Each structure stands twice: as C-alpha cells, then as structure tokens.
Amino acid sequence: MTDTNETRTPAEQLLVDLAELHMRTHASPLPKHPAAMGWQATAGSMAAGFARALHALMQVDPGKAAALVEWFDGPFGEGPDSMEHTDWTGRHIAKSPEVLEQWSRDARYEAARALEATEMWEKTEKARQELAESDSESPATEATVNCFDVQMDDGENIKALGVGNYLELDRPTAGVAPGTWRLTAYHGEFAERATLRLLTEDQVAALRRSEAFSRMYS
Incomplete structure (x- = not known):
C-alpha cells in the first residue's frame, strides 16, 4: 500500500x-x-x-x-482484532448468542464445502495435466507421410508396398518414430502420400511368430 x-x-x-x-x-x-x-x-x-x-x-x-x-x-x-469484531457482531448485528452460533455453524459448513470444491478442482486439474503430459510424451500411433521420403533397403519408396503390408523402421524417418508400422491407405491424386499405423508390441510379436511380414528398413 x-x-x-x-x-x-x-x-x-x-x-x-x-x-x-x-x-x-x-x-x-x-x-x-x-x-x-x-x-x-x-x-x-x-x-x-x-x-x-x-x-x-x-x-x-x-x-x-x-x-x-x-x-x-x-x-x-x-x-x-477479529475476536473483538466477533463480539461486536454478536452485540450489534446478531443481537442473540443463538443467532451468532447459527451463523458460525453456517460459516463452518460453507468453509467445508469450499474446501471440498477446491480439492475436487485440484484433483481434476491434476488429472487433466497428467493426461496432457502423457499424450505429449506418447509416440503417435498413426502418421501420414510422403511416400518418397521413406526409402526401403532395395531403393524403392513405400509406394512399392500394398495396403496392408508392414514396414519396420529402425530409426526416425520422415517424422515417424522407430517401430513396426502397417500401411493402411494411400492419399493424393497420384497416391503420393501414405497413412501408417503403429503396431503394439503384442501385435509385432504375433507377426514375428507367424512370419507374416517382410522386414523392411528405411
């Protein structure tokens, strides 16, 4: 001040x-x-x-x-002095110990409700922040890339793959994280873009057991 x-x-x-x-x-x-x-x-x-x-x-x-x-x-x-003011309130406004006590009970009730609402808000906000952080840290499970940006070990780009085939990346490529991806769709007038979906560890293990995919490298 x-x-x-x-x-x-x-x-x-x-x-x-x-x-x-x-x-x-x-x-x-x-x-x-x-x-x-x-x-x-x-x-x-x-x-x-x-x-x-x-x-x-x-x-x-x-x-x-x-x-x-x-x-x-x-x-x-x-x-x-807050206590002196409480005494003053009782004498001049409430004008009754019973009324003042009722106001005190009401105040404690409202304080408890406010605390409950604040704690609920804090829990909700914390959960929202944790979810946002989790989403930002988790790798994308789907990505759309330019087919010419992803070269396989035979020199071809992923346009040589058909929809439903798998691509294994050992390192980040064209903004896509390493992992095993399934080509789910082509886009564009000349099919120059492709959408890939990341497989889970369980799905990869099942594919390895069945030898259902060809190992590809970017």
Missing part, C-alpha cells in the same frame, strides 16, 4: 489504501484458480463498500471515522 502522506489524516490514508486494494483485485493477470478468483472478487467488492461507507462517515462525523480507522489499524498496527 502507499506510504502514509504527512498531509493525510489516518482516515484519508485508509481510503487511499482501500482504493489501491480495489484496483489490485481486478488488474491483470487475474488468478486462474476458481477459489482465488472468488476471494479476489469478494475482496474487491468489500474494499469498495468500506471505502464508500468510510468516506460518507467522514463527511458527517470525522470523530467516529477516526475511531473506526483506529480500530481498523489495530492495537499494534497489524489490523483489527
């Missing part, structure tokens, strides 16, 4: 602090966490409301405004 100016009264300085707090609560970048966004919006609204109420009080009773600011500053300059 802005340092107290010697020409300002404590009440005027508090108004400056509240204005700065209000401006901060809607300045970008805003928080992404829903709970933080909710608290930030609430803090901004409360700062605005307190500032207007304090300003109005200063116009009609500067003494009461000064007393309010002194309470708000706290005995050691660390803010108001």
Whole structure:
C-alpha cells in the first residue's frame, strides 16, 4: 500500500489504501484458480463498500471515522482484532448468542464445502495435466507421410508396398518414430502420400511368430 502522506489524516490514508486494494483485485493477470478468483472478487467488492461507507462517515462525523480507522489499524498496527469484531457482531448485528452460533455453524459448513470444491478442482486439474503430459510424451500411433521420403533397403519408396503390408523402421524417418508400422491407405491424386499405423508390441510379436511380414528398413 502507499506510504502514509504527512498531509493525510489516518482516515484519508485508509481510503487511499482501500482504493489501491480495489484496483489490485481486478488488474491483470487475474488468478486462474476458481477459489482465488472468488476471494479476489469478494475482496474487491468489500474494499469498495468500506471505502464508500468510510468516506460518507467522514463527511458527517470525522470523530467516529477516526475511531473506526483506529480500530481498523489495530492495537499494534497489524489490523483489527477479529475476536473483538466477533463480539461486536454478536452485540450489534446478531443481537442473540443463538443467532451468532447459527451463523458460525453456517460459516463452518460453507468453509467445508469450499474446501471440498477446491480439492475436487485440484484433483481434476491434476488429472487433466497428467493426461496432457502423457499424450505429449506418447509416440503417435498413426502418421501420414510422403511416400518418397521413406526409402526401403532395395531403393524403392513405400509406394512399392500394398495396403496392408508392414514396414519396420529402425530409426526416425520422415517424422515417424522407430517401430513396426502397417500401411493402411494411400492419399493424393497420384497416391503420393501414405497413412501408417503403429503396431503394439503384442501385435509385432504375433507377426514375428507367424512370419507374416517382410522386414523392411528405411
């Protein structure tokens, strides 16, 4: 907050602090966490409301405004005494121990709900991030390549293969990871592109046992 100016009264300085707090609560970048966004919006609204109420009080009773600011500053300059404010709330607003206790129970219930919602959001966000990271780390299971970019050991490109045949790559080729791939389709006016699908380890093992494919190298 802005340092107290010697020409300002404590009440005027508090108004400056509240204005700065209000401006901060809607300045970008805003928080992404829903709970933080909710608290930030609430803090901004409360700062605005307190500032207007304090300003109005200063116009009609500067003494009461000064007393309010002194309470708000706290005995050691660390803010108001929350327990003293709870007692004040009971005397002047709730006006009944039973009503104040009901408000306390309601507050604990809402706090528990907020915690549950926050934990659920965090679990969902963590799972989403883990899934995204897993997807980015996993090799593509299907790829479409230019046939002329993949040369086999006999000098031919993969246009010499028929749909359904297999290609084994020992190293990355044309942006395709090493592995055993099945040619599933040709594309283009002159069949210049081919779609390959990566086989799983179990599928490769079955093919090796049946000797159903010719070993090819790029």
